Amino acid sequence: MFIEGECLCCYYDTENIPTIGIGFNLQRADAAQVMAKYNLTLSNVLKDCQDKTTTHCLTDADGKDLFDTMTYPEFEACVDRYAPGLPPVKRAAIIDVALAGCPKLKKYVNMLDALNKQNWKTAADELRNSLWCKKVGKNRCDSDYNCIAGQFVKN
Incomplete structure (x- = not known):
């Protein structure tokens, strides 16, 4: 979390991929479902990226939850396979x-x-x-x- 950084609103990562929280890729197939878990609509979050606005963002608690329950475990599993x-x-x-x-x-x-x-x-x-x-x-x-x-x- 310290190295990756956290942004509670949509941003474009170094590969120009819309991202939120701590490295959550918003182009994933399940992104809309995941955003709904946090009472956000994917299209609105992506519009924030396009417009460089901060209207549809995660809360601090949601950002940490997303990282702890989805992002980090996914990459742990990736590395353990690699x-x-x-x-x-x-x-x-x-x-x-x-x-x-x-x-x-x-x-x-x-x-x-x-x-x-x-x-x-x-x-x-x-x-x-x-x-x-x-x-x-x-x-x-x-x-x-x-x-x-x-x-x-x-x-």
């Missing part, structure tokens, strides 16, 4: 990468190979050299890199 049995810190970093989409994560075959061999530095290097790192910026990339490589800064 690279089962990762140590918790490395798994958390890969979950962050998976927020860009499970199909995109599956394209990182060299990183997966390194993760499976527990070659953490190579896996981290594969991530650092990815388009994902270029899109999300140095701070987020470095954070995930350090988690995967096992290089932590001590305060």
Whole structure:
């Protein structure tokens, strides 16, 4: 949640996908049903994106609920299928990468190979050299890199 950021109103992510809350893709097949759970109409939420308005938004509690019950569990499952049995810190970093989409994560075959061999530095290097790192910026990339490589800064 800290790294991805939270926006309770519709916004366009780095791939120009309408998104709400903490990385919830509004182009999903079930988006209308999910928005209805929070008393929102998908068409109104998407209109906010188009018009850059903030009329149809999640509440803070709804945003956290959406992340806890749908977004995070979905990406946990994605990572566990992609690279089962990762140590918790490395798994958390890969979950962050998976927020860009499970199909995109599956394209990182060299990183997966390194993760499976527990070659953490190579896996981290594969991530650092990815388009994902270029899109999300140095701070987020470095954070995930350090988690995967096992290089932590001590305060």
